[in-house]
Amino acid sequence: MATKTAAVPVVDPIACCAPVRSPRFNDEQAEVIAATFAALADPVRLRLLAHVASAGDEEVCACDLGAVVDRSQPTISHHMKILYEAGLITREKRGLWVWYRIVPERLEALRVVLG
Amino acid sequence: MATKTAAVPVVDPIACCAPVRSPRFNDEQAEVIAATFAALADPVRLRLLAHVASAGDEEVCACDLGAVVDRSQPTISHHMKILYEAGLITREKRGLWVWYRIVPERLEALRVVLG
DNA sequence: GAACTACATCGACAGGCGTCGAAGTAGTCA
DNA sequence: TGACTACTTCGACGCCTGTCGATGTAGTTC
Numbered sequence: 001m002a003t004k005t006a007a008v009p010v011v012d013p014i015a016c017c018a019p020v021r022s023p024r025f026n027d028e029q030a031e032v033i034a035a036t037f038a039a040l041a042d043p044v045r046l047r048l049l050a051h052v053a054s055a056g057d058e059e060v061c062a063c064d065l066g067a068v069v070d071r072s073q074p075t076i077s078h079h080m081k082i083l084y085e086a087g088l089i090t091r092e093k094r095g096l097w098v099w100y101r102i103v104p105e106r107l108e109a110l111r112v113v114l115g
Numbered sequence: 116m117a118t119k120t121a122a123v124p125v126v127d128p129i130a131c132c133a134p135v136r137s138p139r140f141n142d143e144q145a146e147v148i149a150a151t152f153a154a155l156a157d158p159v160r161l162r163l164l165a166h167v168a169s170a171g172d173e174e175v176c177a178c179d180l181g182a183v184v185d186r187s188q189p190t191i192s193h194h195m196k197i198l199y200e201a202g203l204i205t206r207e208k209r210g211l212w213v214w215y216r217i218v219p220e221r222l223e224a225l226r227v228v229l230g
Numbered sequence: 231g232a233a234c235t236a237c238a239t240c241g242a243c244a245g246g247c248g249t250c251g252a253a254g255t256a257g258t259c260a
Numbered sequence: 261t262g263a264c265t266a267c268t269t270c271g272a273c274g275c276c277t278g279t280c281g282a283t284g285t286a287g288t289t290c
Contacts (some may be wrong), residue, residue, distance in 0.1 A: 038152075112225045
């Protein structure tokens with residue numbers, strides 16, 4: 001086991017995992033981590049996520065995403081849902097618009113897994 | 116002939132990419148990064164990679180991988196090929212055995228993308 | 231309420247992926 | 261040379277994924 005356990009809120013199912021260099025993680029953890037990497041394993045989603053992440057603390061309106069990637073509205077909605085369910089972004093509907101925000105802790109948790 | 120041929124290009128196509136928080140990366144970079152994350156998007160491959168990574172600088176014999184994951188030998192070979200082609204591990208055949216080694220620079224490049 | 235807007239869901243399609251048994255290939259050893 | 265070993269490739273199967281047009285739903289404005 002890793003002696004250098006991260007002092008991160010243990011709520012995150014990834015954050016509590018040992019890095020990939022440690023002997024192994026269990027099946028459950030591998031499933032969760034793999035699912036999160038799967039959310040990043042599409043170039044369209046990567047660009048959408050980069051757009052949201054580049055706003056930092058600020059929110060990003062879903063209405064702007066059509067200018068980021070050349071895909072139909074249902075397809076973009078589909079991708080944002082995958083990013084949301086992976087815990088990489090938050091989603092809030094206000095009026096007619098939906099606003100997204102990056103979850104930096106989730107990215108950091110992945111960085112820990114990789115290192 | 117191709118003994119120690121690394122799938123890692125001289126100039127790592129990921130290492131030169133801006134992090135996900137920067138405004139955006141181009142389509143080409145997004146494709147390469149997404150393909151690398153795709154290699155990590157399977158729990159079996161994650162466990163195989165973790166096993167190789169846990170050896171640090173040392174090599175890991177392919178003959179040991181059957182004890183790491185409960186899959187057939189062709190399936191394990193298939194997964195190792197994907198990790199190799201993603202540049203995450205090197206492969207060297209010596210005699211009857213194949214030896215794998217982690218490519219830490221590749222993991223580090225991904226960490227930079229996430230940060 | 232009616233018309234409109236922004237986004238989500240549905241249904242369908244093509245292509246990709248994980249898996250295995252069978253067959254192929256390359257190296258070892260007697 | 262021939263038997264053996266370790267791994268790769270092939271062929272097939274079912275499942276999953278990205279994509280879009282059509283449709284559904286929630287909120288706004290008049």
